[in-house]
Amino acid sequence: MSDPDAGGETGDDPEVPSEAVLDELFATIESRREELPEGSYTASLFTHEKGENAVLEKLGEESTETILAAKDDDLDELTYESADLVYHLLVLFAMKDLDLDDLREELRDRF
Numbered sequence: 001m002s003d004p005d006a007g008g009e010t011g012d013d014p015e016v017p018s019e020a021v022l023d024e025l026f027a028t029i030e031s032r033r034e035e036l037p038e039g040s041y042t043a044s045l046f047t048h049e050k051g052e053n054a055v056l057e058k059l060g061e062e063s064t065e066t067i068l069a070a071k072d073d074d075l076d077e078l079t080y081e082s083a084d085l086v087y088h089l090l091v092l093f094a095m096k097d098l099d100l101d102d103l104r105e106e107l108r109d110r111f
Protein backbone atom coordinates (compact mmCIF):
# COMPACT_ATOMS: atom_id res chain seq x y z
CA MET A 1 0.00 0.00 0.00
CA SER A 2 0.99 3.61 -0.36
CA ASP A 3 2.63 5.45 2.47
CA PRO A 4 -0.36 6.97 4.28
CA ASP A 5 1.67 10.15 4.75
CA ALA A 6 2.16 10.51 0.99
CA GLY A 7 -1.31 11.83 0.32
CA GLY A 8 -3.64 8.94 1.07
CA GLU A 9 -7.16 9.91 2.04
CA THR A 10 -9.06 6.81 2.97
CA GLY A 11 -6.56 4.83 5.08
CA ASP A 12 -8.06 3.61 8.34
CA ASP A 13 -10.52 6.50 8.46
CA PRO A 14 -13.30 5.34 10.80
CA GLU A 15 -15.58 7.84 9.06
CA VAL A 16 -15.60 5.62 5.98
CA PRO A 17 -17.92 2.62 6.44
CA SER A 18 -16.50 -0.52 4.91
CA GLU A 19 -19.31 -0.70 2.31
CA ALA A 20 -18.21 2.75 1.05
CA VAL A 21 -14.50 1.94 0.77
CA LEU A 22 -14.51 1.23 -2.97
CA ASP A 23 -16.41 4.44 -3.71
CA GLU A 24 -14.05 6.46 -1.51
CA LEU A 25 -11.03 4.87 -3.13
CA PHE A 26 -12.38 5.58 -6.60
CA ALA A 27 -13.13 9.20 -5.67
CA THR A 28 -9.54 9.54 -4.41
CA ILE A 29 -8.21 8.06 -7.67
CA GLU A 30 -10.28 10.52 -9.72
CA SER A 31 -9.09 13.38 -7.54
CA ARG A 32 -5.47 12.32 -8.13
CA ARG A 33 -6.16 12.24 -11.87
CA GLU A 34 -7.48 15.80 -11.76
CA GLU A 35 -4.93 17.32 -9.38
CA LEU A 36 -1.81 15.24 -10.08
CA PRO A 37 -0.21 15.98 -6.70
CA GLU A 38 3.54 15.43 -6.39
CA GLY A 39 4.55 12.28 -4.56
CA SER A 40 1.33 10.48 -5.39
CA TYR A 41 1.81 6.98 -6.81
CA THR A 42 -1.67 7.16 -8.30
CA ALA A 43 -0.90 10.46 -10.04
CA SER A 44 2.33 8.93 -11.40
CA LEU A 45 0.29 6.23 -13.15
CA PHE A 46 -1.68 8.91 -14.99
CA THR A 47 1.48 10.69 -16.18
CA HIS A 48 3.71 7.66 -16.76
CA GLU A 49 5.97 7.72 -19.80
CA LYS A 50 4.68 4.24 -20.67
CA GLY A 51 1.14 5.61 -20.82
CA GLU A 52 -1.58 3.12 -19.96
CA ASN A 53 0.92 0.27 -20.32
CA ALA A 54 2.23 1.17 -16.85
CA VAL A 55 -1.05 0.24 -15.18
CA LEU A 56 -1.61 -2.69 -17.55
CA GLU A 57 1.78 -4.11 -16.55
CA LYS A 58 0.91 -3.67 -12.87
CA LEU A 59 -2.38 -5.51 -13.43
CA GLY A 60 -0.42 -8.38 -14.94
CA GLU A 61 2.04 -8.46 -12.03
CA GLU A 62 -0.67 -8.21 -9.37
CA SER A 63 -2.72 -10.92 -11.09
CA THR A 64 0.26 -13.25 -11.02
CA GLU A 65 0.98 -12.43 -7.37
CA THR A 66 -2.68 -13.06 -6.50
CA ILE A 67 -2.62 -16.43 -8.24
CA LEU A 68 0.63 -17.43 -6.49
CA ALA A 69 -0.81 -16.46 -3.10
CA ALA A 70 -3.88 -18.60 -3.80
CA LYS A 71 -1.72 -21.55 -4.86
CA ASP A 72 0.23 -21.18 -1.58
CA ASP A 73 -3.01 -21.02 0.43
CA ASP A 74 -1.62 -17.84 1.97
CA LEU A 75 -4.86 -16.05 2.78
CA ASP A 76 -3.22 -12.88 4.15
CA GLU A 77 -1.12 -12.57 1.01
CA LEU A 78 -4.14 -13.39 -1.16
CA THR A 79 -6.07 -10.55 0.47
CA TYR A 80 -3.13 -8.14 0.17
CA GLU A 81 -2.46 -8.88 -3.50
CA SER A 82 -6.18 -8.81 -4.31
CA ALA A 83 -6.34 -5.29 -2.87
CA ASP A 84 -3.40 -4.28 -5.10
CA LEU A 85 -5.20 -5.85 -8.05
CA VAL A 86 -8.52 -4.09 -7.38
CA TYR A 87 -6.77 -0.75 -6.82
CA HIS A 88 -4.96 -0.97 -10.18
CA LEU A 89 -8.16 -2.10 -11.89
CA LEU A 90 -9.90 1.01 -10.56
CA VAL A 91 -7.05 3.19 -11.85
CA LEU A 92 -7.56 1.59 -15.27
CA PHE A 93 -11.31 2.29 -15.04
CA ALA A 94 -10.59 5.95 -14.31
CA MET A 95 -8.14 6.09 -17.23
CA LYS A 96 -10.83 4.75 -19.54
CA ASP A 97 -13.54 7.09 -18.16
CA LEU A 98 -15.40 4.16 -16.67
CA ASP A 99 -16.55 4.15 -13.06
CA LEU A 100 -17.84 1.86 -10.34
CA ASP A 101 -21.43 2.25 -11.54
CA ASP A 102 -20.40 0.70 -14.87
CA LEU A 103 -19.01 -2.27 -12.98
CA ARG A 104 -22.02 -2.51 -10.66
CA GLU A 105 -24.43 -2.40 -13.60
CA GLU A 106 -22.54 -5.09 -15.47
CA LEU A 107 -22.56 -7.34 -12.40
CA ARG A 108 -26.22 -6.63 -11.61
CA ASP A 109 -27.21 -7.49 -15.18
CA ARG A 110 -25.84 -10.97 -14.52
CA PHE A 111 -28.19 -11.66 -11.58
Ligand SMILES: N=c1c2ncn([C@@H]3O[C@H](COP(=O)(O)OP(=O)(O)OP(=O)(O)O)[C@@H](O)[C@H]3O)c2ncn1[C@@H]1O[C@H](COP(=O)(O)O)[C@@H](O)[C@H]1O
Pocket residue numbers: 001002003006007008009010011025028029032039040041042043065083084087
Ligand atom coordinates in the same frame (compact mmCIF):
# COMPACT_ATOMS: atom_id res chain seq x y z
N1 LIG B 1 -5.00 1.46 -2.60
C1 LIG B 1 -3.94 1.94 -2.99
C2 LIG B 1 -2.85 1.11 -3.44
N2 LIG B 1 -2.75 -0.23 -3.55
C3 LIG B 1 -1.52 -0.46 -4.04
N3 LIG B 1 -0.85 0.70 -4.21
C4 LIG B 1 0.51 0.88 -4.69
O1 LIG B 1 0.72 0.01 -5.76
C5 LIG B 1 2.08 -0.32 -5.83
C6 LIG B 1 2.17 -1.82 -5.99
O2 LIG B 1 3.40 -2.08 -6.48
P1 LIG B 1 4.21 -3.35 -6.02
O3 LIG B 1 3.30 -4.53 -6.05
O4 LIG B 1 5.43 -3.40 -6.84
O5 LIG B 1 4.58 -2.93 -4.54
P2 LIG B 1 4.55 -3.74 -3.22
O6 LIG B 1 3.11 -3.97 -2.79
O7 LIG B 1 5.38 -2.99 -2.26
O8 LIG B 1 5.29 -5.07 -3.59
P3 LIG B 1 4.78 -6.57 -3.73
O9 LIG B 1 5.06 -7.19 -2.40
O10 LIG B 1 3.29 -6.59 -4.06
O11 LIG B 1 5.61 -7.12 -4.84
C7 LIG B 1 2.75 0.17 -4.55
O12 LIG B 1 3.48 1.36 -4.82
C8 LIG B 1 1.57 0.49 -3.67
O13 LIG B 1 1.82 1.58 -2.81
C9 LIG B 1 -1.67 1.71 -3.86
N4 LIG B 1 -1.49 3.06 -3.88
C10 LIG B 1 -2.51 3.83 -3.47
N5 LIG B 1 -3.72 3.31 -3.03
C11 LIG B 1 -4.83 4.22 -2.62
O14 LIG B 1 -4.74 5.40 -3.35
C12 LIG B 1 -4.85 6.50 -2.46
C13 LIG B 1 -4.02 7.63 -3.01
O15 LIG B 1 -2.67 7.35 -2.77
P4 LIG B 1 -1.50 8.03 -3.60
O16 LIG B 1 -1.28 7.14 -4.79
O17 LIG B 1 -0.32 8.00 -2.67
O18 LIG B 1 -1.92 9.40 -3.98
C14 LIG B 1 -4.35 5.97 -1.11
O19 LIG B 1 -4.95 6.66 -0.07
C15 LIG B 1 -4.83 4.57 -1.14
O20 LIG B 1 -6.17 4.60 -0.69
